[in-house]
Amino acid sequence: MSTRRRRASGRVAYPDAHGTLRERTVQALADDTLRGNLETAAASWGESRDAMRDRARDIRRRNIRELPALLSEMQAKVREAGGTVVRAQDGAEAARYITGLARARGVTVVAKSKSMATEEIKLNESLTDAGIEVVETDLGEWILQLAGERPSHIIAPAVHLNRGQVAALFREEAGTDDVPDDREGLVAHARVRLREKFAQAGMGVSGVNLGVASTGTVCIVENEGNARLVTSQPRIHVAVMGMERVVADWDEAAHILQVLPMAAIGQDAANYVNLITGPRREGEADGPEEFHLVIVDGGRGALRGTEFEEALSCIRCGACLYSCPMWKSVGGQAYGSPYSGPIGAVITPLLEGPASPASRDLPFMSSLCGACGEACPVGIPLQDLLVRARARASSPATRRSAVAFRAWSRLWRRPTTYRACMAGWRLMLRARGKGGWVTRLPGPGAGWTQVRDMPSHWPPRP
Amino acid sequence: MTDPLVGELVASLARRKASAQVVPAAEAARAAARAMADAGVARAVLADDPLVGDIGLPDALRREGIEALLWPTALSRREMLGLEGPEDSCGVTVPRMAVAERGTAVLGASPGHGRGIDVTNRHHVALLPAGRIVRTLAEALARTFADGHPVPSAVSLVSGPSRSSDIEKISTLGAHGALSEHVVIIT
Numbered sequence: 001m002s003t004r005r006r007r008a009s010g011r012v013a014y015p016d017a018h019g020t021l022r023e024r025t026v027q028a029l030a031d032d033t034l035r036g037n038l039e040t041a042a043a044s045w046g047e048s049r050d051a052m053r054d055r056a057r058d059i060r061r062r063n064i065r066e067l068p069a070l071l072s073e074m075q076a077k078v079r080e081a082g083g084t085v086v087r088a089q090d091g092a093e094a095a096r097y098i099t100g101l102a103r104a105r106g107v108t109v110v111a112k113s114k115s116m117a118t119e120e121i122k123l124n125e126s127l128t129d130a131g132i133e134v135v136e137t138d139l140g141e142w143i144l145q146l147a148g149e150r151p152s153h154i155i156a157p158a159v160h161l162n163r164g165q166v167a168a169l170f171r172e173e174a175g176t177d178d179v180p181d182d183r184e185g186l187v188a189h190a191r192v193r194l195r196e197k198f199a200q201a202g203m204g205v206s207g208v209n210l211g212v213a214s215t216g217t218v219c220i221v222e223n224e225g226n227a228r229l230v231t232s233q234p235r236i237h238v239a240v241m242g243m244e245r246v247v248a249d250w251d252e253a254a255h256i257l258q259v260l261p262m263a264a265i266g267q268d269a270a271n272y273v274n275l276i277t278g279p280r281r282e283g284e285a286d287g288p289e290e291f292h293l294v295i296v297d298g299g300r301g302a303l304r305g306t307e308f309e310e311a312l313s314c315i316r317c318g319a320c321l322y323s324c325p326m327w328k329s330v331g332g333q334a335y336g337s338p339y340s341g342p343i344g345a346v347i348t349p350l351l352e353g354p355a356s357p358a359s360r361d362l363p364f365m366s367s368l369c370g371a372c373g374e375a376c377p378v379g380i381p382l383q384d385l386l387v388r389a390r391a392r393a394s395s396p397a398t399r400r401s402a403v404a405f406r407a408w409s410r411l412w413r414r415p416t417t418y419r420a421c422m423a424g425w426r427l428m429l430r431a432r433g434k435g436g437w438v439t440r441l442p443g444p445g446a447g448w449t450q451v452r453d454m455p456s457h458w459p460p461r462p
Numbered sequence: 463m464t465d466p467l468v469g470e471l472v473a474s475l476a477r478r479k480a481s482a483q484v485v486p487a488a489e490a491a492r493a494a495a496r497a498m499a500d501a502g503v504a505r506a507v508l509a510d511d512p513l514v515g516d517i518g519l520p521d522a523l524r525r526e527g528i529e530a531l532l533w534p535t536a537l538s539r540r541e542m543l544g545l546e547g548p549e550d551s552c553g554v555t556v557p558r559m560a561v562a563e564r565g566t567a568v569l570g571a572s573p574g575h576g577r578g579i580d581v582t583n584r585h586h587v588a589l590l591p592a593g594r595i596v597r598t599l600a601e602a603l604a605r606t607f608a609d610g611h612p613v614p615s616a617v618s619l620v621s622g623p624s625r626s627s628d629i630e631k632i633s634t635l636g637a638h639g640a641l642s643e644h645v646v647i648i649t
Contacts, residue, residue, distance in 0.1 A: 081613065139637055140628030158628055166629055187626060187634045194638065195543045215613045225581040225624040225639025232578040233539065250607045254600035269478065269564040272639065273619035281615045283573035285534030
């Protein structure tokens, strides 16, 4: 055993039982080769991720600073390629344009690929109200559409449903019990059902992950292939883009397209990236005859130059959601907005305005632990933005609590009053405790004991 | 003789759940046709690229009993989508480039190369001359969208077969696009 662990130099590779920790540390520090190797290894793991983030942050900050110029360039290039560009001030205007277009072209079925922006502009409601059938073709989104629910995660919308529930939804939709129960079978079933829709659809609607100004190209990133079908089968393609999602050129785009799948799904590539520049060209046998790019402001433009400008750097990867203890506990639906998690808690109030209920509540959906800022691949200081959003949410109610906090702070700043508080607290806990635990507290403590018990003595009695 | 980029691409494709083989030009058509026959393919939709004829793929397919249709085909939209006619179809593409470090084929739309060839069919075979492999995505995009060249109406970056993790978070192949991807690297 021990001979196998020895290297040619005679040094011990795992000095488990030799000497004290201090001796082993001193020995390791004296080994220059070892230190060099460790530094190289650390650099290849840790720093490259940091370097990627720094570059992504610099790119996105610059994009936002130069946004008006980038958008005019984007607009000009898309038009040059034969596409139509529409700038919508708000969601209602964008939805009106797309619904009007569908009506004017006699479209009866619209096939959609997953898009947060179309959720934001409430496109499905608008099209449905006009008597047009809307089909979500991303598998998870389709399942939710059949279930009549909202997505619970940017990347994995139907994580909360199991296979049996999905099979039941498919049986109901198909009007037959002839639907398999296994995962492969369910995916194959959905493939055929949705292809029927692709065959009928007169319009495809997609979101945009990234617009590239230098060529007027929209990038749509996906894994299933439905976005390609949406953008190649129907006669009309409408792409809906939040106005901040534009980069200057392909050098910047290449970097962001690399960072995005790593942050979103932990892989170096998404399965399909569709780079679309205008409608099909002369002589081409597939692809849409019409291409419309709808650029939505929806409150974004007003954030430039404010203390929230950095939120516009977001590339919608969902990494902050996965990192957030709050999101992991309640899921996305509780946020009541297409954008959930830390980024949703910051931008929803900003996009909906100070009068919306989201403005008062959402910034407080956080423990301010900072995990989101750490996870963000474009270096948005989410925890700082959350604090600023809380300050902005200040209302008569929060001002009243500010008075209470000042009084509390005064009490606890002096050792004598602090000790008096603690003595009173201990007496109260003991009085209310049963079998060593307090299960119900009065007043402000009620919220605390609703979901947990508190020991009545310290240390807790067995 | 062996290009390190070829080895890197083959390894990346395997990671992306695609398969690959490296063959000389004289054997490329037979290898591609064999792979399709093994997958049970009944009909192939071929990109109209000079390479397809140069290696003699249509003849090799006929010898395997596979129907070969050159793009653009006369198929209806329902036939293209596999809702009518043979289900086991294969799209044959000729990538402009491939990215070694991430196993990505770069497909450019043109009159001879429909943008949906790889996703509408059940299987996807890409014919890739080894000289078209670059290492990074940045290189591929810089070349594809270089100043002075006409920008293609659609460029598709394809990294392995279609998949979805939307049911119980487990990756399942063949969600909307191709169930399998096979890259024939031609030296």
